[in-house]
Amino acid sequence: MTRLLLLARHGTHEEVGHVLSGRSEIALSRRGRDEAAALARHLAGTDVSAIYASPRRRTVETAATVAQPRGFGVVHAPALDEVDFGAFTGRDFAALADDPDWQRWNAERGSARCPGGETMGEAVARAVDFLAAVGEGATLCVTHCDIIRGAVAHWLGLGFERMFQLGCDPGSVTTLALDERGGATLVALNERPSPLRPLF
Numbered sequence: 001m002t003r004l005l006l007l008a009r010h011g012t013h014e015e016v017g018h019v020l021s022g023r024s025e026i027a028l029s030r031r032g033r034d035e036a037a038a039l040a041r042h043l044a045g046t047d048v049s050a051i052y053a054s055p056r057r058r059t060v061e062t063a064a065t066v067a068q069p070r071g072f073g074v075v076h077a078p079a080l081d082e083v084d085f086g087a088f089t090g091r092d093f094a095a096l097a098d099d100p101d102w103q104r105w106n107a108e109r110g111s112a113r114c115p116g117g118e119t120m121g122e123a124v125a126r127a128v129d130f131l132a133a134v135g136e137g138a139t140l141c142v143t144h145c146d147i148i149r150g151a152v153a154h155w156l157g158l159g160f161e162r163m164f165q166l167g168c169d170p171g172s173v174t175t176l177a178l179d180e181r182g183g184a185t186l187v188a189l190n191e192r193p194s195p196l197r198p199l200f
């Protein structure tokens with residue numbers, strides 16, 4: 001039986017696009033709560049067998065909005081946690097722009113390490129190991145932009161340096177169909193449930 005992975009990015013929060021929030025516990029903004037509600041409506045006709053979320057507040061809030069009308073809970077999945085950005089965490093993107101370590105991290109995603117944090121490969125490996133083991137049917141996993149793009153890049157055989165070519169807006173869902181051999185087909189990328197529009 002085909003297994004569908006519905007990889008949803010959490011909704012917007014007040015730092016999106018301005019601050020590298022990382023593993024902070026920032027909550028959804030009003031827009032983010034609206035995006036979570038739109039995601040719930042978008043998935044209302046999908047027979048989801050389980051809902052997992054990164055342990056961050058913003059992902060749990062998004063997942064709970066989808067889970068609530070279904071009458072079952074959200075399972076926290078540490079493997080879906082945000083990349084450990086180490087010393088980059090909490091810094092403004094404008095301030096990071098001139099940081100050589102930040103420039104190296106973005107130019108060499110296949111090998112560079114966040115100072116005091118993870119490599120992209122480490123973050124994607126833990127997420128992919130978890131995702132590959134989910135049960136049959138459709139499984140919703142609410143996580144973070146880089147984790148979603150990294151997982152898609154992994155299954156498509158793309159280098160992590162190319163992951164920026166993959167869209168992943170707040171409140172969007174990307175769908176992968178896993179096959180019995182461990183491969184995957186990209187079914188949909190960065191679907192933005194109406195009335196969402198891209199932020200950037």
